Amino acid sequence: MSFLKKLQGIAKQDYNSYLEKAQANGQKIIGYFCSYIPEEIFHAAGFIPYRIRAVGSQGTSKGDIYFSSLNCTFVRHTFDKMLRGKFDFLDGIVFMNGCDHTRRLYDNWRYSEIAPDKYKYMFFAPHVISPSSEEKMADEIKLLIESLEKNFKVQISPATLKKSISLYNQKRDLLTKLYDLRKNKDIPLKGSEVLAIMLAVVILPVEITINFLQDILEEVKGRKVNKDNDLRIFLTSGCCEEVEHLELIEESGSIIVNDNICLGAKNFDTLVDESLDPIVALAQRYINHLSCPRMMNDVKGRLDNLYKIKEDYKIEAIIAEKLKFCDLWGGELFIYRQEAKKNKFPLLVLERELYGGATGQLKTRIQAFFEKVKNNQTIGDNFIRTSGDNYQFSSK
């Protein structure tokens, strides 16, 4: 079986043989939620960081007991999985104030007493990028370290932390190389395949991940998955973890060449500075990496990133998505809409539910969008189409 296929298989599962083997050897697995939590700390403690995903969810019926229908489907699915015991193999969970929905996972987890004796921790990540927030992040990292040391009777020394940082930087470097491959005209990996890789590597030991990524980079050499007339797409969204959804986009006549999604580029953007004190370096990297709209003072940074990617990856159209009831991405898409009008780039805005189906509707909308982009490329028009029919901009 190819390495890519292997990772695609792992992506679909909650548990895998690597975790099983590690646990058999006494290694602990700590669940976490967001790209603002430094994985290196868990690794330096001798644990495996495990990104909690909604993959394989059977629905939200149990999650809905605790969360309302006005909460996003990511938390409802993941909490449903928690209640069904899908994460029982974890030795603890580190929650985070990612957004109003996810921060209440910490409250509902404690309240529902799913696993009262299991290690739980609330990590505070600042909402702004500033020297003060970097300092605060460093303090929070220290608190997390102290908590892990106390609870699991382990030692996280600066030396082990440095080693972990180095390994995670290797992983980031390899993922950057993987993404860079898609700058070319001939693209060796589809966006849907990259998402599967990301879904897998966030639940694998980093050492295994590095091996896999090296192998995949070799494996895909000379491979070409795109057709010449496929549109080159930038996908931006909050939580987006359905490989099938990306396949749907790509099967409709496109190739996703870059992204800013929770499980995408922001996971490896910006290396940790190995020359600095490890805690300071981690704080700097995790505050300053490609931001999510939860960071209040970085609209410009995200837009600059968008235009750089657009240039570097020769993006022809942008698909921007949000999950229903996500205020953070709702605001981001408002800005995208204004920006698309101002700078005249084709934009499709979609609002959807995680594992919400509606593939027929989505397919129609995506196909219509692509058709129009391709037609307009011929006649030199620019336009925007949004999820509603609130406006459509067209000008020569």
Next chain:
Amino acid sequence: MKEKSLKPFILLKVAINRLKLLYFFLFFPRLTYTLFYLFRPFYEPKENFLNRTFRYGILTFGGGLTPFKEMKAMQAGAKALFENMEEAIKAKKMNKPVAWVEWILNAEILEAFDIVSFNPELLNLFGNAKGIEYPPLVIAEAEKKGVPVETCSAVKCTVGSILLEQIPHPDIIIGASHPCDSSISIYQQLEYLTGSPTFSFDSPYWKDDASYKYFEKNTWDLIDFLEKNLNQRMDWDKLKEVLERTNKVNFYLQEICEMNRAIPCPGTMISLLYAWVIKEVCVRSPLAVPMAKGLYEVTKSRFDKGEGVVKKEKIRVLKWFPPIGFFTYLFKWMEHKFGAVVVADFIGHVSTIQMDTSSKKSMIRDLAKAQMHIAMARQCHGPVEFLTDELGKLIDDYSPDCVMFMGHNGCKHGWAALKIIQDFLKRKKMPTLYLNLDIMDKRHTNEEGIKKQITEFFVSHGWA
């Protein structure tokens, strides 16, 4: 709704005119009270084209049910409000910078600069002065331009207000990461739309020393930001002056809250909410102190006599989550119709510290701490216990018969904690009405719908 066009600043100007009119009338409080009372049948039942431009204002001031002494106390607040609004509209002519400050932040620090502070969310309430369909019109404008329907209307109104040129363009913006994601999101949109330099307070998760220190650091960062962007130096004497005023306002309001524990309850919640608005919008004004003192004296007089705000108190209500902007008359309506008194509320309840003004350091330290104790900032930024602990304490202290939970659509973290809150109230054996509404947008559940649900709730419990 039929599309209407709005002249620039028209909603603000109407609000100013109505507040001025009221201010004038309140020089004759007995006469005003009598007129309000006598004309009740004309305006109280519902809004129509004849009473549209003054019904909301009169009802907010009690609709002839608020004793004239209390109304007189509100006079100073009305002046503080229209002075601030006028100053904001005229700021450009006066060559003064305008600073937008979000609802859940006090504007004290701006007193130390030569600047006009303005609360951009004002039209949620004061837009109703022209008729209660206007705030939804402003909200709809934001939605039309792509702001999601589910974003909290309280902040969405600001986007609509700037798009429709209803509020002055800011020279700087001060936002915060509390109380919710809607605020985080909208203030980024406002920065983008206006292009104005924006400072974002970052609210910590916990309420411990480290968190207070972080917020204090944020406050020092704000001073740097203001000095740099305004090219002015901080006037510490002025800050001291305003903080001392804030201390006095907080003292009086906290005393009212304490007295409201008495049975019968001597205070009406609308007065505390009105005071909260003045405090948030223009605590800088020296008029905030006489207003708070006046309200305190009225409540104290009733408290000393053992009188309640209603002659016969039948139901004591604890109202939880933000109040309804377009239906501020709710309190007086419940008092009048059912003898139901709101004894404590999410926003009107003042629970803060007295700030030490003896040094620069102590002022900033305590101002930061006080900011974290403003209503909504206090309860919404951390774990669910910040909600349930205060709720439980109010139930224990204020002897309510029931709770009314304002299930505001935009409040996602509230909905995510609803099961915990519901179970908590069950354990406290509190009959609870869970209203499903949008606090600023009557298109979701209107005044009639709210009245109907409350009436049914009281009837079903045998209280009415």
